[in-house]
Amino acid sequence: MNETSGDVAVIGGGVVGICAALFAQRAGFSVTLVDPVEPGSLTSFGNAGIVCGGHYVPTAMPRAPMELLKLALNRTTYASYRAEAVPGFLSWLAAFWRASAPENLYQTARDTLPAMGETVGLHRKLLAEADAGHLLWETGWLAVFRNEADFNASAAERDFARSAGVDFDVLSAREACELEPSLNPVFKRAINWRANASVSDPFAVSQAYLKLFLEAGGELRKAKVVSVAPVDGRWRIETDTGPFRSTQVIMAAGVWSAKLLRSLGYDFPLKPKRGYHRHFAPQGNAGLSRTVVDDTVGYVLAPMARGIRMTSGIELAGIDAPVSERMVQRIEPYARGLFPLGESLDEEPWMGRRPALPDSLPVVGKAPRHEGLWFDFGHAHMGLTFAPLTGLLLSQMMSGAKTIIDPRVFAPARYV
Numbered sequence: 455m456n457e458t459s460g461d462v463a464v465i466g467g468g469v470v471g472i473c474a475a476l477f478a479q480r481a482g483f484s485v486t487l488v489d490p491v492e493p494g495s496l497t498s499f500g501n502a503g504i505v506c507g508g509h510y511v512p513t514a515m516p517r518a519p520m521e522l523l524k525l526a527l528n529r530t531t532y533a534s535y536r537a538e539a540v541p542g543f544l545s546w547l548a549a550f551w552r553a554s555a556p557e558n559l560y561q562t563a564r565d566t567l568p569a570m571g572e573t574v575g576l577h578r579k580l581l582a583e584a585d586a587g588h589l590l591w592e593t594g595w596l597a598v599f600r601n602e603a604d605f606n607a608s609a610a611e612r613d614f615a616r617s618a619g620v621d622f623d624v625l626s627a628r629e630a631c632e633l634e635p636s637l638n639p640v641f642k643r644a645i646n647w648r649a650n651a652s653v654s655d656p657f658a659v660s661q662a663y664l665k666l667f668l669e670a671g672g673e674l675r676k677a678k679v680v681s682v683a684p685v686d687g688r689w690r691i692e693t694d695t696g697p698f699r700s701t702q703v704i705m706a707a708g709v710w711s712a713k714l715l716r717s718l719g720y721d722f723p724l725k726p727k728r729g730y731h732r733h734f735a736p737q738g739n740a741g742l743s744r745t746v747v748d749d750t751v752g753y754v755l756a757p758m759a760r761g762i763r764m765t766s767g768i769e770l771a772g773i774d775a776p777v778s779e780r781m782v783q784r785i786e787p788y789a790r791g792l793f794p795l796g797e798s799l800d801e802e803p804w805m806g807r808r809p810a811l812p813d814s815l816p817v818v819g820k821a822p823r824h825e826g827l828w829f830d831f832g833h834a835h836m837g838l839t840f841a842p843l844t845g846l847l848l849s850q851m852m853s854g855a856k857t858i859i860d861p862r863v864f865a866p867a868r869y870v
Protein backbone atom coordinates (compact mmCIF):
# COMPACT_ATOMS: atom_id res chain seq x y z
CA MET A 455 0.00 0.00 0.00
CA ASN A 456 1.26 3.45 -0.88
CA GLU A 457 0.42 5.65 2.07
CA THR A 458 1.93 9.07 1.43
CA SER A 459 -0.17 11.36 3.50
CA GLY A 460 -0.65 12.21 7.14
CA ASP A 461 1.54 13.95 9.61
CA VAL A 462 4.97 12.97 10.87
CA ALA A 463 6.95 14.34 13.80
CA VAL A 464 10.71 14.04 13.47
CA ILE A 465 12.41 14.18 16.84
CA GLY A 466 15.90 15.65 16.60
CA GLY A 467 17.21 18.22 14.15
CA GLY A 468 20.78 17.13 13.59
CA VAL A 469 21.80 16.45 10.01
CA VAL A 470 20.12 13.04 10.27
CA GLY A 471 16.75 14.39 11.48
CA ILE A 472 16.82 17.26 8.98
CA CYS A 473 17.32 14.82 6.10
CA ALA A 474 14.65 12.47 7.49
CA ALA A 475 12.24 15.42 7.65
CA LEU A 476 13.12 16.62 4.14
CA PHE A 477 12.64 13.24 2.49
CA ALA A 478 9.48 12.42 4.44
CA GLN A 479 8.10 15.75 3.22
CA ARG A 480 9.07 14.88 -0.35
CA ALA A 481 7.26 11.56 0.03
CA GLY A 482 4.06 13.50 0.68
CA PHE A 483 3.87 13.69 4.46
CA SER A 484 3.20 16.83 6.43
CA VAL A 485 6.27 17.07 8.66
CA THR A 486 7.17 18.80 11.93
CA LEU A 487 10.81 18.78 12.99
CA VAL A 488 11.24 19.10 16.75
CA ASP A 489 14.43 20.23 18.46
CA PRO A 490 15.16 22.55 21.39
CA VAL A 491 18.30 23.98 19.77
CA GLU A 492 19.27 25.37 16.37
CA PRO A 493 19.11 22.44 13.90
CA GLY A 494 22.55 21.11 13.04
CA SER A 495 24.24 22.84 15.95
CA LEU A 496 25.28 19.82 18.07
CA THR A 497 27.27 16.82 16.83
CA SER A 498 26.43 17.65 13.23
CA PHE A 499 28.09 21.06 13.64
CA GLY A 500 31.65 20.01 14.23
CA ASN A 501 32.51 16.86 12.33
CA ALA A 502 35.42 16.41 9.95
CA GLY A 503 33.20 16.95 6.93
CA ILE A 504 34.05 13.73 5.12
CA VAL A 505 31.37 12.31 2.86
CA CYS A 506 32.58 8.78 2.59
CA GLY A 507 32.07 7.26 -0.84
CA GLY A 508 33.09 4.04 -2.54
CA HIS A 509 33.44 1.76 0.46
CA TYR A 510 33.27 1.77 4.25
CA VAL A 511 35.21 -0.37 6.69
CA PRO A 512 34.04 0.60 10.19
CA THR A 513 36.35 1.90 12.88
CA ALA A 514 37.50 -1.10 14.88
CA MET A 515 38.99 -1.93 18.23
CA PRO A 516 42.65 -2.92 17.83
CA ARG A 517 43.48 -6.57 18.42
CA ALA A 518 47.28 -6.49 18.93
CA PRO A 519 48.09 -7.09 22.63
CA MET A 520 50.52 -4.12 22.89
CA GLU A 521 47.94 -1.78 21.39
CA LEU A 522 45.30 -3.06 23.81
CA LEU A 523 47.68 -2.46 26.71
CA LYS A 524 48.27 1.12 25.54
CA LEU A 525 44.50 1.59 25.30
CA ALA A 526 43.99 0.17 28.78
CA LEU A 527 46.68 2.54 30.12
CA ASN A 528 44.97 5.46 28.34
CA ARG A 529 48.15 6.20 26.38
CA THR A 530 46.98 6.25 22.75
CA THR A 531 46.50 9.35 20.60
CA TYR A 532 43.40 8.05 18.81
CA ALA A 533 41.26 7.08 21.81
CA SER A 534 40.85 8.04 25.40
CA TYR A 535 38.48 7.22 28.23
CA ARG A 536 37.29 8.58 31.54
CA ALA A 537 37.68 5.96 34.27
CA GLU A 538 34.29 6.75 35.78
CA ALA A 539 32.61 5.98 32.43
CA VAL A 540 34.08 2.48 32.06
CA PRO A 541 31.41 0.49 33.95
CA GLY A 542 28.70 1.97 31.72
CA PHE A 543 30.63 0.97 28.60
CA LEU A 544 31.60 -2.62 29.49
CA SER A 545 28.88 -4.55 27.68
CA TRP A 546 29.02 -2.10 24.76
CA LEU A 547 32.80 -2.63 24.55
CA ALA A 548 32.32 -6.41 24.51
CA ALA A 549 29.90 -6.06 21.59
CA PHE A 550 32.25 -3.58 19.85
CA TRP A 551 35.07 -6.10 20.26
CA ARG A 552 33.00 -8.78 18.53
CA ALA A 553 31.98 -6.39 15.74
CA SER A 554 35.67 -5.52 15.28
CA ALA A 555 36.65 -9.05 14.24
CA PRO A 556 38.01 -8.75 10.67
CA GLU A 557 35.38 -11.11 9.25
CA ASN A 558 32.60 -8.94 10.75
CA LEU A 559 34.19 -5.67 9.59
CA TYR A 560 34.48 -6.91 6.04
CA GLN A 561 30.98 -8.36 6.11
CA THR A 562 29.81 -4.83 6.99
CA ALA A 563 31.99 -3.45 4.20
CA ARG A 564 30.34 -5.84 1.73
CA ASP A 565 26.84 -5.15 3.06
CA THR A 566 27.28 -1.37 2.80
CA LEU A 567 28.75 -1.30 -0.73
CA PRO A 568 25.40 -0.43 -2.38
CA ALA A 569 24.91 2.39 0.14
CA MET A 570 28.40 3.72 -0.48
CA GLY A 571 27.64 4.12 -4.15
CA GLU A 572 24.87 6.62 -3.34
CA THR A 573 26.26 8.87 -0.58
CA VAL A 574 28.22 11.49 -2.51
CA GLY A 575 25.66 11.77 -5.32
CA LEU A 576 22.81 12.44 -2.88
CA HIS A 577 24.74 15.26 -1.18
CA ARG A 578 25.72 16.67 -4.58
CA LYS A 579 22.08 16.76 -5.66
CA LEU A 580 20.71 18.28 -2.45
CA LEU A 581 23.45 20.88 -2.21
CA ALA A 582 22.88 21.91 -5.82
CA GLU A 583 19.14 22.28 -5.11
CA ALA A 584 19.97 24.50 -2.14
CA ASP A 585 22.41 26.63 -4.19
CA ALA A 586 25.18 25.41 -1.93
CA GLY A 587 27.13 23.20 -4.32
CA HIS A 588 30.30 25.13 -3.44
CA LEU A 589 30.31 23.44 0.00
CA LEU A 590 31.11 20.05 -1.54
CA TRP A 591 34.69 19.25 -2.54
CA GLU A 592 34.97 16.12 -4.64
CA THR A 593 38.72 15.87 -4.22
CA GLY A 594 38.96 12.59 -2.30
CA TRP A 595 40.81 12.36 0.97
CA LEU A 596 44.38 11.53 1.75
CA ALA A 597 45.32 8.95 4.37
CA VAL A 598 48.95 9.24 5.48
CA PHE A 599 50.95 6.50 7.20
CA ARG A 600 54.01 7.39 9.26
CA ASN A 601 55.60 3.95 8.96
CA GLU A 602 55.54 0.93 6.66
CA ALA A 603 53.91 -1.27 9.32
CA ASP A 604 50.85 0.98 9.47
CA PHE A 605 50.68 1.13 5.69
CA ASN A 606 50.95 -2.67 5.49
CA ALA A 607 48.10 -2.94 7.99
CA SER A 608 45.90 -1.24 5.39
CA ALA A 609 46.49 -4.08 2.90
CA ALA A 610 43.21 -5.85 3.66
CA GLU A 611 41.25 -2.64 3.09
CA ARG A 612 43.11 -1.93 -0.15
CA ASP A 613 42.45 -5.47 -1.37
CA PHE A 614 38.79 -5.11 -0.51
CA ALA A 615 38.52 -1.72 -2.21
CA ARG A 616 40.30 -3.04 -5.31
CA SER A 617 37.94 -6.02 -5.54
CA ALA A 618 34.98 -3.65 -5.19
CA GLY A 619 36.27 -1.43 -7.99
CA VAL A 620 36.81 1.58 -5.70
CA ASP A 621 39.12 4.33 -7.04
CA PHE A 622 42.28 5.01 -5.06
CA ASP A 623 45.99 5.70 -5.57
CA VAL A 624 48.86 4.51 -3.43
CA LEU A 625 51.41 7.30 -3.18
CA SER A 626 54.93 7.83 -1.88
CA ALA A 627 55.46 10.74 0.51
CA ARG A 628 56.91 12.75 -2.39
CA GLU A 629 53.87 12.10 -4.59
CA ALA A 630 51.50 12.97 -1.76
CA CYS A 631 53.37 16.24 -1.17
CA GLU A 632 53.02 17.05 -4.87
CA LEU A 633 49.26 16.76 -4.40
CA GLU A 634 49.30 18.70 -1.14
CA PRO A 635 52.42 20.90 -1.20
CA SER A 636 51.86 22.29 2.32
CA LEU A 637 52.33 18.88 3.94
CA ASN A 638 55.66 18.04 5.54
CA PRO A 639 56.91 14.57 4.56
CA VAL A 640 56.83 13.20 8.11
CA PHE A 641 55.07 10.13 6.72
CA LYS A 642 56.21 7.27 4.49
CA ARG A 643 53.16 6.41 2.40
CA ALA A 644 49.76 7.78 1.53
CA ILE A 645 46.53 6.67 -0.09
CA ASN A 646 44.35 9.08 -2.02
CA TRP A 647 40.85 7.67 -1.61
CA ARG A 648 39.43 9.38 -4.66
CA ALA A 649 35.81 8.25 -4.29
CA ASN A 650 35.37 10.35 -1.14
CA ALA A 651 34.25 13.94 -0.92
CA SER A 652 34.17 16.46 1.87
CA VAL A 653 32.29 19.58 2.86
CA SER A 654 33.83 22.86 3.90
CA ASP A 655 31.24 23.66 6.57
CA PRO A 656 29.07 20.85 8.01
CA PHE A 657 26.79 23.30 9.83
CA ALA A 658 26.13 25.19 6.58
CA VAL A 659 25.23 21.85 4.97
CA SER A 660 22.64 21.13 7.68
CA GLN A 661 21.28 24.64 7.28
CA ALA A 662 21.08 24.27 3.51
CA TYR A 663 19.01 21.08 3.90
CA LEU A 664 16.88 22.74 6.57
CA LYS A 665 16.21 25.61 4.17
CA LEU A 666 14.95 23.18 1.53
CA PHE A 667 12.61 21.67 4.13
CA LEU A 668 11.28 25.00 5.44
CA GLU A 669 10.85 26.55 1.99
CA ALA A 670 8.71 23.56 0.99
CA GLY A 671 6.39 24.22 3.94
CA GLY A 672 8.00 22.12 6.69
CA GLU A 673 7.38 23.13 10.29
CA LEU A 674 10.14 23.60 12.84
CA ARG A 675 9.05 23.38 16.47
CA LYS A 676 11.56 24.59 19.05
CA ALA A 677 10.92 22.19 21.92
CA LYS A 678 12.53 19.43 23.90
CA VAL A 679 10.65 16.16 23.68
CA VAL A 680 10.09 14.63 27.10
CA SER A 681 8.23 11.49 26.04
CA VAL A 682 6.44 9.84 23.14
CA ALA A 683 3.53 7.47 23.70
CA PRO A 684 0.85 5.82 21.56
CA VAL A 685 -2.59 7.10 22.50
CA ASP A 686 -5.78 6.13 20.64
CA GLY A 687 -4.02 5.13 17.44
CA ARG A 688 -1.87 8.28 17.28
CA TRP A 689 1.30 9.48 19.01
CA ARG A 690 1.22 11.91 21.89
CA ILE A 691 4.47 13.86 22.00
CA GLU A 692 5.06 15.53 25.33
CA THR A 693 7.45 18.49 25.15
CA ASP A 694 8.69 21.17 27.50
CA THR A 695 6.41 23.65 25.67
CA GLY A 696 3.34 21.43 25.75
CA PRO A 697 2.05 18.26 24.06
CA PHE A 698 1.09 17.70 20.44
CA ARG A 699 -0.09 14.72 18.41
CA SER A 700 1.11 13.09 15.28
CA THR A 701 0.19 10.05 13.23
CA GLN A 702 3.79 8.89 12.88
CA VAL A 703 7.07 9.59 14.65
CA ILE A 704 10.65 9.36 13.42
CA MET A 705 13.16 9.09 16.24
CA ALA A 706 16.30 10.86 15.01
CA ALA A 707 17.70 12.42 18.18
CA GLY A 708 21.24 11.14 17.77
CA VAL A 709 22.74 9.75 20.94
CA TRP A 710 19.72 10.97 22.93
CA SER A 711 17.39 8.60 21.04
CA ALA A 712 18.05 5.64 23.33
CA LYS A 713 16.77 7.40 26.44
CA LEU A 714 13.60 8.58 24.68
CA LEU A 715 12.87 5.04 23.49
CA ARG A 716 13.41 3.31 26.83
CA SER A 717 9.89 3.97 28.12
CA LEU A 718 8.56 2.19 24.99
CA GLY A 719 10.55 -0.91 25.91
CA TYR A 720 13.47 -0.50 23.49
CA ASP A 721 16.94 -0.77 24.99
CA PHE A 722 19.45 0.08 22.27
CA PRO A 723 23.16 -0.18 23.14
CA LEU A 724 23.72 3.39 21.91
CA LYS A 725 26.72 5.18 23.42
CA PRO A 726 28.45 8.51 22.84
CA LYS A 727 31.78 8.12 21.09
CA ARG A 728 32.76 11.66 21.84
CA GLY A 729 35.13 13.60 19.62
CA TYR A 730 36.75 17.04 19.55
CA HIS A 731 37.82 19.69 17.12
CA ARG A 732 39.86 22.88 17.16
CA HIS A 733 40.45 25.29 14.29
CA PHE A 734 43.79 26.80 13.37
CA ALA A 735 44.81 29.49 10.93
CA PRO A 736 47.28 28.09 8.40
CA GLN A 737 50.70 29.71 8.44
CA GLY A 738 51.40 32.04 5.50
CA ASN A 739 49.95 30.71 2.25
CA ALA A 740 49.73 27.10 3.43
CA GLY A 741 46.52 25.29 2.57
CA LEU A 742 44.89 21.96 1.81
CA SER A 743 42.75 21.06 -1.16
CA ARG A 744 41.50 17.85 0.45
CA THR A 745 41.02 16.37 3.90
CA VAL A 746 44.02 14.59 5.37
CA VAL A 747 43.71 11.66 7.77
CA ASP A 748 46.79 10.82 9.82
CA ASP A 749 46.17 7.10 10.05
CA THR A 750 49.09 6.43 12.39
CA VAL A 751 48.24 9.03 15.02
CA GLY A 752 44.47 9.07 14.54
CA TYR A 753 43.25 12.57 13.75
CA VAL A 754 42.01 14.53 10.75
CA LEU A 755 43.02 17.89 9.26
CA ALA A 756 40.10 19.26 7.27
CA PRO A 757 40.16 22.48 5.27
CA MET A 758 37.05 24.33 6.44
CA ALA A 759 35.51 27.74 5.92
CA ARG A 760 36.75 28.79 9.39
CA GLY A 761 40.31 27.50 9.02
CA ILE A 762 42.02 24.14 9.30
CA ARG A 763 39.81 21.95 11.49
CA MET A 764 41.75 19.37 13.48
CA THR A 765 39.39 16.63 14.67
CA SER A 766 40.16 13.97 17.22
CA GLY A 767 39.46 10.26 17.56
CA ILE A 768 37.24 8.81 20.25
CA GLU A 769 36.70 9.69 23.87
CA LEU A 770 34.60 7.25 25.91
CA ALA A 771 32.88 9.38 28.51
CA GLY A 772 29.39 10.11 29.75
CA ILE A 773 27.12 12.19 27.50
CA ASP A 774 27.35 15.17 29.83
CA ALA A 775 30.89 14.77 31.16
CA PRO A 776 32.83 18.05 30.97
CA VAL A 777 34.89 18.95 27.92
CA SER A 778 38.52 17.95 28.26
CA GLU A 779 41.58 19.42 26.49
CA ARG A 780 43.41 16.10 26.65
CA MET A 781 42.64 14.67 23.20
CA VAL A 782 43.43 17.83 21.26
CA GLN A 783 46.57 18.41 23.31
CA ARG A 784 47.79 14.91 22.47
CA ILE A 785 47.32 15.23 18.71
CA GLU A 786 48.25 18.88 18.19
CA PRO A 787 52.06 18.39 18.15
CA TYR A 788 51.70 15.67 15.49
CA ALA A 789 49.36 17.85 13.44
CA ARG A 790 51.81 20.77 13.65
CA GLY A 791 54.56 18.45 12.41
CA LEU A 792 52.46 17.40 9.41
CA PHE A 793 51.10 20.80 8.40
CA PRO A 794 52.15 24.40 9.25
CA LEU A 795 49.33 25.26 11.65
CA GLY A 796 49.33 28.83 12.95
CA GLU A 797 47.39 30.25 15.86
CA SER A 798 44.42 28.46 17.36
CA LEU A 799 41.12 30.13 16.38
CA ASP A 800 39.01 28.60 19.16
CA GLU A 801 39.24 29.45 22.84
CA GLU A 802 38.40 25.93 23.87
CA PRO A 803 37.92 22.72 21.94
CA TRP A 804 34.49 21.89 20.56
CA MET A 805 33.07 18.49 21.58
CA GLY A 806 30.44 16.34 19.85
CA ARG A 807 28.87 12.96 20.53
CA ARG A 808 28.90 10.34 17.79
CA PRO A 809 25.80 8.21 18.42
CA ALA A 810 27.37 4.77 18.25
CA LEU A 811 25.97 1.26 18.18
CA PRO A 812 28.55 -1.52 18.49
CA ASP A 813 28.53 -2.42 14.78
CA SER A 814 29.00 1.24 13.75
CA LEU A 815 25.88 1.22 11.56
CA PRO A 816 22.68 3.16 12.19
CA VAL A 817 19.27 1.62 12.79
CA VAL A 818 16.85 2.73 10.11
CA GLY A 819 13.37 1.35 9.74
CA LYS A 820 10.10 0.51 11.42
CA ALA A 821 9.92 -0.04 15.16
CA PRO A 822 9.15 -3.74 15.52
CA ARG A 823 6.59 -3.37 18.30
CA HIS A 824 4.81 -0.10 17.46
CA GLU A 825 2.76 1.09 14.48
CA GLY A 826 3.81 4.50 13.17
CA LEU A 827 7.16 4.64 14.97
CA TRP A 828 10.34 4.76 12.89
CA PHE A 829 14.04 4.78 13.78
CA ASP A 830 16.83 6.78 12.16
CA PHE A 831 19.74 7.07 14.60
CA GLY A 832 23.11 5.60 15.55
CA HIS A 833 25.10 6.96 12.61
CA ALA A 834 28.34 7.03 14.65
CA HIS A 835 31.29 8.10 12.45
CA MET A 836 29.11 8.32 9.33
CA GLY A 837 26.29 10.70 10.20
CA LEU A 838 27.09 13.37 7.65
CA THR A 839 27.84 10.74 5.03
CA PHE A 840 24.69 8.69 5.54
CA ALA A 841 22.13 11.35 6.52
CA PRO A 842 20.56 11.91 3.06
CA LEU A 843 20.69 8.20 2.24
CA THR A 844 19.02 7.06 5.47
CA GLY A 845 16.47 9.89 5.24
CA LEU A 846 15.56 8.86 1.70
CA LEU A 847 15.52 5.17 2.56
CA LEU A 848 13.23 5.72 5.54
CA SER A 849 10.82 7.88 3.51
CA GLN A 850 10.62 5.10 0.92
CA MET A 851 9.92 2.52 3.61
CA MET A 852 7.26 4.76 5.15
CA SER A 853 5.49 5.34 1.86
CA GLY A 854 5.81 1.77 0.60
CA ALA A 855 7.97 2.83 -2.35
CA LYS A 856 10.82 0.85 -3.88
CA THR A 857 13.89 1.46 -1.71
CA ILE A 858 17.18 2.86 -2.97
CA ILE A 859 19.12 0.06 -1.25
CA ASP A 860 18.18 -3.14 0.54
CA PRO A 861 17.10 -1.79 3.95
CA ARG A 862 18.15 -4.96 5.80
CA VAL A 863 21.68 -3.57 6.21
CA PHE A 864 20.35 -1.03 8.74
CA ALA A 865 17.55 -3.20 10.19
CA PRO A 866 16.46 -2.43 13.79
CA ALA A 867 16.13 -6.21 14.24
CA ARG A 868 19.92 -6.27 14.80
CA TYR A 869 19.25 -4.93 18.26
CA VAL A 870 15.59 -5.59 19.03
Ligand SMILES: Cc1cc2nc3c(=O)[nH]c(=O)nc-3n(C[C@H](O)[C@H](O)[C@H](O)COP(=O)(O)OP(=O)(O)OC[C@H]3O[C@@H](n4cnc5c(N)ncnc54)[C@H](O)[C@@H]3O)c2cc1C
Nearest residue numbers: 466468470497498501502503504679708729836837838839
Ligand atom coordinates in the same frame (compact mmCIF):
# COMPACT_ATOMS: atom_id res chain seq x y z
C1 LIG B 1 34.95 14.80 15.85
C2 LIG B 1 33.92 14.19 14.93
C3 LIG B 1 34.24 13.99 13.59
C4 LIG B 1 33.31 13.42 12.73
N1 LIG B 1 33.61 13.33 11.39
C5 LIG B 1 32.66 12.84 10.53
C6 LIG B 1 32.93 12.84 9.13
O1 LIG B 1 33.98 13.28 8.68
N2 LIG B 1 31.98 12.33 8.31
C7 LIG B 1 30.78 11.83 8.78
O2 LIG B 1 29.98 11.35 7.99
N3 LIG B 1 30.50 11.87 10.10
C8 LIG B 1 31.40 12.36 10.99
N4 LIG B 1 31.14 12.42 12.32
C9 LIG B 1 29.87 11.86 12.81
C10 LIG B 1 28.68 12.79 12.59
O3 LIG B 1 28.99 14.10 12.99
C11 LIG B 1 27.50 12.26 13.40
O4 LIG B 1 27.25 10.91 13.07
C12 LIG B 1 26.23 13.06 13.08
O5 LIG B 1 26.44 14.43 13.32
C13 LIG B 1 25.07 12.56 13.92
O6 LIG B 1 23.97 13.34 13.56
P1 LIG B 1 22.62 13.24 14.34
O7 LIG B 1 21.66 14.12 13.64
O8 LIG B 1 22.28 11.80 14.54
O9 LIG B 1 22.98 13.79 15.81
P2 LIG B 1 23.13 15.30 16.34
O10 LIG B 1 23.81 16.17 15.37
O11 LIG B 1 23.77 15.15 17.69
O12 LIG B 1 21.67 15.80 16.47
C14 LIG B 1 20.78 15.25 17.40
C15 LIG B 1 19.72 16.31 17.64
O13 LIG B 1 18.71 15.74 18.48
C16 LIG B 1 18.26 16.77 19.34
N5 LIG B 1 17.64 16.21 20.52
C17 LIG B 1 18.21 15.52 21.53
N6 LIG B 1 17.32 15.23 22.47
C18 LIG B 1 16.14 15.76 22.04
C19 LIG B 1 14.84 15.79 22.59
N7 LIG B 1 14.58 15.25 23.79
N8 LIG B 1 13.85 16.41 21.91
C20 LIG B 1 14.10 16.98 20.69
N9 LIG B 1 15.32 16.97 20.13
C21 LIG B 1 16.33 16.36 20.79
C22 LIG B 1 19.53 17.53 19.68
O14 LIG B 1 19.24 18.83 20.19
C23 LIG B 1 20.26 17.54 18.36
O15 LIG B 1 20.01 18.70 17.62
C24 LIG B 1 32.05 13.00 13.22
C25 LIG B 1 31.73 13.21 14.57
C26 LIG B 1 32.65 13.80 15.41
C27 LIG B 1 32.28 14.03 16.85
